[in-house]
Amino acid sequence: MKHLTDKKEFDFRILKTIPIFSELPDSRLEALFEKLKRNELKRNTCIFLEGEPGKEFFIVAKGKVKIFLSSPEGREVTLTFLEPPQFFGELSLLDDLPRSASARTVGSSILYSLRKESFQNFLTEYPQAALRILKTTTEMVRRLTEQVHSLVFKDVQGRVAKKILDLSKKQIGIKFTHQELANMIGSARETVSRVILNLEEKRVLKINRDGIQILQIHELEKLL
Amino acid sequence: MKHLTDKKEFDFRILKTIPIFSELPDSRLEALFEKLKRNELKRNTCIFLEGEPGKEFFIVAKGKVKIFLSSPEGREVTLTFLEPPQFFGELSLLDDLPRSASARTVGSSILYSLRKESFQNFLTEYPQAALRILKTTTEMVRRLTEQVHSLVFKDVQGRVAKKILDLSKKQIGIKFTHQELANMIGSARETVSRVILNLEEKRVLKINRDGIQILQIHELEKLL
């Protein structure tokens, strides 16, 4: 492994933290690593678009990727964000159908990509990997099911409350613009602004430089 | 196989048409079949509820099953319908989380169920099966993604048009009540009635005893 640069060495270590790959013997992992293409991308770079044929599988080594849907008028709904050591783009490689959503970097990022054939070879060679991928796919199903649930049954206030609660379980300090929050819940920026302002006035939330902070989690849960 | 009754023989043949099972050698399939419990259910019988722990995997041998979400106020959104030889209920068995949706029979049905441990044993014994299940799970992801897309970007007319077009690709004659159609697209019965009436007046659709018939597919596609 001495031939790897420090940079690559760093990324190689990240690769080992990914559940699908971590089980592979080091020798095999290294061979796979040679097939990966390193992509350094600036922020807001398009990775693929809804409707395109899927050619690659991606692993996030650094930065953040947004998976989203867009309307002809240019509106967007955010489906999810991905950070190291998560991966994405496997769906179209599994079923040979066009991309169901688009992907773009949020911050400047480093991605590793694996071409379709290599990904499929990998899957046939290591069928256990199918089970790991199945795991992330079930997570997608659950996330999307919840999103449908929220969209149909909850008003904007309820959806904002749920989103803030969900985000707070994954990170401290929720730093998103109102526009981004609106995209996550399928609403309009102004409406989200008004809802958040209202929750701030009721001392349920507090906004500071680190983003949104929950003051009364119980009050927020009542809005669900 | 002589010990199987005619009834069971019939269901056994259905079992063989299911992609996950069809690859198994007959001997192994028969052993698995012995572990299956046969359930004859009347129409509108609850199979499981959102939030419950998942204990079984189900195969539809006869009839029709609805997968849906419900709100505290008693409203419902339909996620999908399942017919022979489809299966369902695997999600919670794969990730050990509560049921993400509820299931109930639509017509009187026959289901085969496999207990969690047997399902999991089956998966470890036949890792190729993970790939087949992965296939149906990706279908769920695509269906749900489309549902989110429609809910956020389309108005009720657009959602009705899309649903009718989608259904028409799978069956001739779309026979659902307006209420059911409303549940499928997350809208209200009255609104759906008005939209369909309007499409009928414009000679885009025709309603007869077999349900909805599309007259001008191109007009319907324009509404998407």
Next chain:
DNA sequence: GCGAAGTTGTGATTTAAATCACTTTTTAAA
């Protein structure tokens, strides 16, 4: 530290669609 770009705050207006409240029609069961 300045100016431009990106965010947020806010009122006014519009709009789609839910809800309500019935009637009429269709379907299925006794």
Next chain:
DNA sequence: TTTAAAAAGTGATTTAAATCACAACTTCGC
């Protein structure tokens, strides 16, 4: 075949939230 139950049609009303149209703040890159 009557009648009960389910489904569909329809006007009127209400409502939540999108949209429009700016002003006022923040940030942040030069």
